[in-house]
Amino acid sequence: MAFTKLSIKSTPAGPASSSQTHQETDIWAIFRALRDSRSMFELRPGHIQTLQAMLSFLRPGHGDTVFASNNEICRRVGGIDERTLRRHIDRFVELGFMKRHDSPNRKRYRVRSSDGHSISYGLSLTPLLERASELLSVAKEMENNRRDRIFLRKQILTRLACLEEHDPGNGLVSEVRKTLRRKLTIVEYRNLLTEVDAENIGMSTAVDAPETIKLPANDGQIVRHQSRSIKEQKDLEDKLTNEPPAIQKLISICDQAISFSTNRLHSWVDIENHARTLAPMMGIHANTFDKAKTAVGTEKASSAIFIILQLGKHIRDFGAYFHSITLGKRVQQFNPAVLLDRLSKTESIIA
Incomplete structure (x- = not known):
């Protein structure tokens, strides 16, 4: 659809003044501004489609009044019902974006006199053009807010990833991720960012604090x-x-893994057998489990299966995480007893 510029002619109120001011306005820029800010005016996509069809009837130099019949407008919109079209027009009139100039017989047309004066009967879009600066300003403000919300959300997600890497069982991470599922305001995003920043600072202070010698x-x-x-x-x-964790502690905290067991687990042999059953279900190959058992021992490899399953949605890829803490670069940092303590504290806070 071509971009059409309409000339808006405004005549001063005084009879002695015959000069006219011409202002060129990009009608499609105004349309896009209203389309992008339609939620501010409680307009639905159907309203916007109707307005787009009506604007397509305007021609340069022929004013800003739509002379097309309802049937022709309905056909150009895509075959909507005429009652729907009338409701859309009523809504635009109510919002002050359109005016009805009805002829005596309700037809839409234009008549001209010999001296150049004209009378237009139809749907006038002059109010829409007169509110161009308002619509452009509202659309720009909404776009800036949208970009700011995306920027703040990405900042929060970045800090959550850092927090999750150092403390997979942190309760704040899951709480904030649940909150991010909703549509938040800029103020709410900033409050979340402040909260996550404070948690990160507290963790880094606890980890990096020098010991007194x-x-x-x-x-x-x-x-x-x-x-x-x-x-x-x-x-x-x-x-x-x-040092391996206590069996009773592992069983009591990792209830997700225990829920898949049909028998009671009394020894590390029972735990290893159950871990071997869970591993393929979690995307961990049996050969990988055997290599981990050789590298870090039966207790740590089996405990890793239980703990990873308990962490659940906090870990995106079970197989990659298991390889990292048993065979990869994080093997020296993996301490089942410490992770179980953190999980125990997190569950007590949630409870």
Whole structure:
């Protein structure tokens, strides 16, 4: 559809003034502005389609009045009912975007006198053109709000991904993701961003806080003291990392995995057998589980299956996550006991 520019002629009120002001307006730019901001005026897509069909009847130099009959307008819209067309026109008249100039016989036409004066009977779109600046401003404001909401949403999702990576069991992540399913205002998005930022700052502070080292009085013992402290700390971390979690603790917290078991699990053999049953259901190949068992041990590999299933929707790809914490780059960070503690705290908060 071609872009049509209409000349709007306005005559001053004084009889002595014969000058006229011409203002060229892009009628389709106004139409797009109203289309994009239709929710502000409670207009439905059907209203916009009717207006588009009516605008297509206008021709340059022939004014801003639609002379087409209702039947012709209905046909151009796509075959809508005439009663629907009348309701659409009534709505535009009510909003002040259109005026009816009815002839005595209700026909739509134009008559001209010999001196150039004319009378137009039909549907006048002059009010729509006169509100061009208002519509363009509203449409621009709505577009800016839409872009700002998208930008804030992406910021929140980025911070949630960072938070989820360091703490998969964090309760705030699931809560915020549920909130993001709704259509939010800019203020609500900003409040969520502030809340997630505060959580990220608190976590980074807890993780990165330096430990205070008490130095001995004798300077000659400093090197030996630091060396011994580092070795003892490393041994302690290795012990905590390699220590399997308690069976009862694993069973009580990971209720999702237990719900698939028909028998009670009493030993690590029972847990391993059940984990082997769950792994293919989660997209984890049996060979991958065997490799993980060889690399990190039966307890950690089986615990990983239970914990991943318990985390559920917090993990996008079970197979990739299992490989990462048992065979990949995050194997040194995976500590089942710590994750179970976090899951236990999260569930107690939700409860």
